Amino acid sequence: RMMNVIVSVDDSECSTRVIEAVRNRSWPAGTKFLVLAVVNRFQIPPPPPPMLMLLGTGAREPRGRVAHARVTVQLAVEELRSADLDAQGEVRQGNSRREILRATQGFLAGLIVIGSPWAPGWPRVIWGAWGGGLATRVSASAPCSVDVVRATGASAVAFPSAWLIG
Numbered sequence: 001r002m003m004n005v006i007v008s009v010d011d012s013e014c015s016t017r018v019i020e021a022v023r024n025r026s027w028p029a030g031t032k033f034l035v036l037a038v039v040n041r042f043q044i045p046p047p048p049p050p051m052l053m054l055l056g057t058g059a060r061e062p063r064g065r066v067a068h069a070r071v072t073v074q075l076a077v078e079e080l081r082s083a084d085l086d087a088q089g090e091v092r093q094g095n096s097r098r099e100i101l102r103a104t105q106g107f108l109a110g111l112i113v114i115g116s117p118w119a120p121g122w123p124r125v126i127w128g129a130w131g132g133g134l135a136t137r138v139s140a141s142a143p144c145s146v147d148v149v150r151a152t153g154a155s156a157v158a159f160p161s162a163w164l165i166g
Contacts, residue, residue: 002030006109007080007087008100008138009037011072014115018149019076022113023083033087034107035076037069038096066091097137104144113147114138 009015073089080087116135
């Protein structure tokens with residue numbers, strides 16, 4: 001049975017795991033993938049990875065962040081296509097949760113695949129104060145199934161020791 005899948009990415013290591021998970025899974029014939037990055041106008045992005053240094057310091061400005069996201073999406077699309085998956089990409093601007101959910105409706109998605117840097121077992125109080133991560137917020141209001149690709153171990157997220165005071 002054919003399915004439409006939204007694959008949410010950014011330039012994090014977690015998104016690399018999302019692409020690997022999608023690439024390595026068996027999918028029904030005719031499944032289509034929309035690789036989606038959302039540029040939040042109010043966030044300060046991390047420095048670009050070495051392969052994206054060609055974008056220079058402009059990657060911190062709104063226009064630069066969109067260009068940076070386009071490169072990230074294109075690389076992810078190429079990776080999925082190299083596994084003979086039917087993938088296209090899109091970059092949106094706005095609130096990440098809202099834009100992922102809007103794309104779900106427009107793409108008629110039956111599944112969202114999204115990453116979470118939080119290893120299972122981390123105390124909810126650490127992250128709960130901020131309302132949970134994007135994966136949690138998307139899962140809570142998605143009109144379809146959500147597959148959360150989680151960190152593979154506690155070392156996936158490094159906290160300053162001051163954060164872990166009990």
